[in-house]
Amino acid sequence: MNFKIGFGYDIHRLAEGEELWLGGLLIPHTKGSVGHSDADVVIHAICDAMIGALALGDIGSHFPDTDPQYKGIDSKVLLKHVYELINSKGWLIGNIDSTIVLETPKLRPHIDDMRNLLSSILTCDVSQISIKATTSEKLSYVGEEEGVKAYAVVLLQK
Ligand code: MG
DSSP: OOEEEEEEEEEEEEEETSOOEETTEEOOOSEEEESSSOOOHHHHHHHHHHHHHTTOOOHHHHSOTTOGGGTTOOHHHHHHHHHHHHHHTTOEEEEEEEEEEOSSSOOHHHHHHHHHHHHHHTTSOGGGEEEEEEOOTTOHHHHTTSEEEEEEEEEEEO
């Protein structure tokens, strides 16, 4: 079989005084996401989807949030590790499609920068990386700006 598909999901709490990292970029905002690492939900969902495609566990089993070496870590480093892992097993990125759910700020001005950044880490073309953003229509915890979440599907190819 030359293709494998994986799915990933992540959520982090938002709080004042924290940095908002999404898709590898620091997004200017009054709130940021709380987590053991830089709490980048987009990269975490993509990592989980890549790991899941090869049935290699999940992001928590590869990078435990109890391990001090991952405290405050740049999630781009984790993504590079995961990419090297799938690469070492002979797999490449076919394509990625992800959705960020966040009430504010508007992410459209940052989306192409995220795609370019992630495609450089994953050594693929930017056309293989889709990042979309939506709100929660003011409903529930995301709508009340208490959290940010992301979903991703990844197709890997031999
Ligand atoms: Mg996470």
